[in-house]
Amino acid sequence: MQRARSVKVYLTNPTVRAALFGCVGAEDRAMGNLAETAAWSQSRHDTSASLSLHCARWKARRQDLEVDIVSLDPRTQKPRFAVEIKWSDRIPRQLQELRGIKALARRHPLARRPLVTARTWTGTADLDGVPVESAPVALHCYTIARNLLRFRT
Numbered sequence: 505m506q507r508a509r510s511v512k513v514y515l516t517n518p519t520v521r522a523a524l525f526g527c528v529g530a531e532d533r534a535m536g537n538l539a540e541t542a543a544w545s546q547s548r549h550d551t552s553a554s555l556s557l558h559c560a561r562w563k564a565r566r567q568d569l570e571v572d573i574v575s576l577d578p579r580t581q582k583p584r585f586a587v588e589i590k591w592s593d594r595i596p597r598q599l600q601e602l603r604g605i606k607a608l609a610r611r612h613p614l615a616r617r618p619l620v621t622a623r624t625w626t627g628t629a630d631l632d633g634v635p636v637e638s639a640p641v642a643l644h645c646y647t648i649a650r651n652l653l654r655f656r657t
Contacts (some may be wrong), residue, residue, distance in 0.1 A: 512559050514541045516548070530623075539621065539641045540572055540589040546648040547573075553652065556584075560608065569604035583608060585616040587644070593625045595638055602631055609634045619644065 515521055521528075521538060528534045548554045556578055560571045573587040588605045595601070605618045609631075618634065621641035629636050639647075 514544045517541075517545055536589075536591040539591040542645050543573065543587070543589050543621070543641065543648070546645045546652075549649070550652045550656075560586075560604070564607055567603065569607055571604045571608050574608065583612045583614060585614055586618045588618070588620045589641060589644075590621055591623055591641060593623050595620050595622055595625060596627065596629050599629060599631050602636065605636065606631045606634050609636075 521534065521541070525534075528538065544557075547557055556575045558574050558576060560569075560574045560583075562569055571586045572589045575584045575586075576582065577584050586605055586608050588602060590601075592598075602620060605620065608614075609618050617628075617637045620629075620636055620638045621644050622638050624640050626639050626643075627637075629638060
């Protein structure tokens with residue numbers, strides 16, 4: 505892993521987008537970006553947790569690879585878990601879209617299975633020998649908030 509040479513910018517809250525540009529429907533192209541923003545926003549409620557989260561981008565075999573959220577162990581700077589945020593239920597049928605998360609999981613032993621969010625699909629998929637869990641992005645956002653509250657008290 506190398507330090508970032510480019511950055512992603514997220515709104516602090518997905519509702520800011522609606523306030524600036526109007527409401528979007530579930531089929532709107534902006535929903536993918538809003539889903540990613542929602543997941544990042546939930547994590548920002550705990551400073552120590554959010555400091556370990558990064559977006560990973562790299563080149564491998566002439567391909568640009570990316571994973572939306574990678575948590576790095578603060579001591580070792582090695583990946584602990586990875587999350588790819590999708591606003592689609594194509595994942596079980598379109599596993600080739602997950603090249604980044606597959607490459608990351610193969611190169612680094614993760615403490616948890618990689619997670620790929622979806623609109624509604626829950627399950628596990630085999631990504632060429634890498635087991636990947638999937639959950640709806642709304643459930644993932646809820647789980648982040650629940651875990652942050654649980655560990656605060």
